[in-house]
Amino acid sequence: MDVVIRPARESDLVRINEIYNVYVVDSPISFDLEPWDLEQRATWWDHYADTGPYRVFVADVAGRVIGAAYSTRYREKAAYQSSVETTVVLDPDYVAVGIGRQLLTTVLDAVKSEGIHRAYAIITIPNEASVGLHEALGYRLVGTLDEVGFKLGRYWTTAILEKHLDD
Secondary structure (H helix, E strand, C coil): CCEEEEECCHHHHHHHHHHHHHHHHHCCCCCCCCCCCHHHHHHHHCCCCCCCCCCEEEEEECCEEEEEEEEEECCCCHHHHHEEEEEEEECHHHCCCCHHHHHHHHHHHHHHCCCCCEEEEEEEECCHHHHHHHHHCCCEEEEEEEEEEEECCEEEEEEEEEEECCC
């Protein structure tokens, strides 16, 4: 399988949205409760650029987007501007074959070159695959939020993982 990791384009938004919504509807991985529509995704897209700390990359196989990874503001207060939150979403048919690692590595390299100090991942647990991916790339567990979200009829705990980018 020939995978190309590239910056996302606006024309990728439909496919990014389709992939993301799988995790909204069928899993606790996203704490969104309703699928995103394309208007929401377009508004989301407006926060990204080809440079800077907030970036989106996609994995493309034969012209079809099969995953995306991106960096967002960690929190809204100004002092957090040196940190980002990273997210990876993959078409379920392409999980655990190394594409998530390629995508996340690309995002981390991009934001590191923009002077970002720390990257955070918030992972609903249990999710051994995601925790393992992040740990393999140098993230470390720094905390948990016990039963912080309610979805699919139960409470879910999240793990907070941190990666130092300037060491």
